[in-house]
Amino acid sequence: MFHTTFYVRRLHSLVGLLALGMVLFEHIFTNSMALGGAPALNGALAMMELIPHPIFLGLEIGAIAAPLLFHAIYGIYICLQAKNNPERYGYVRNWQFALQRWTAWFLVVFLVWHIFYLRIFTKGIAGVPISYELLQNYFVANPVYAVLYILGMFAAIFHFCNGITTFCMTWGIAKGPRVQNVISALSMGLCAVLCLVTLAFMGSYFVM
Secondary structure: OOOHHHHHHHHHHHHHHHHHHHHHHHHHHHHHHHHHOHHHHHHHHHHHHOOOHHHHHHHHHHHHHHHHHHHHHHHHHHHHHOOOOHHHHHHHHHHHHHHHHHHHHHHHHHHHHHHHHHHHHHHHHOOOOOOHHHHHHHHHHOHHHHHHHHHHHHHHHHHHHHHHHHHHHHOOOOOOHHHHHHHHHHHHHHHHHHHHHHHHHHHHHHHO
């Protein structure tokens, strides 16, 4: 018998790990160039502009937008079905379970706002290229937006890093509690490092 839910959940887990991971690490790496000032970040952005537009658009739609849309839609379904279970998961895992769902809801709203404003409106409709100067003026003139962006990045980082643990559990890589705890600890360590990098490059806009 073909268990649709079984395979769709695994596809959802795999897509989330690969698609969100790829977008997250690309964003953090590119934005971290802001630590080197305008020349470093603008140079990194210029390198991406060297990709032919049809290929870049195809990658955005096929490798990023479509997978993330599937992950988001099915993730919403999972969130609506999910219930915390402290007796089964324990205190820490239950909080991680809850935060995974809460960050999912926050990310849906954040990504719609972030993508529409920067990718669709600013770059696509207004034709204004993304640059260090643009981002610095945007964040410095609107500190609330800077805070929201940091919270959005933190939510994405936690959702991805905690997703590593759930991915390993879903795919049978981490079968015992001890292995799951080790993977969870390593994932949260990665989460802390990526959050610190995010704070560093965001803070650079206000001190340079």
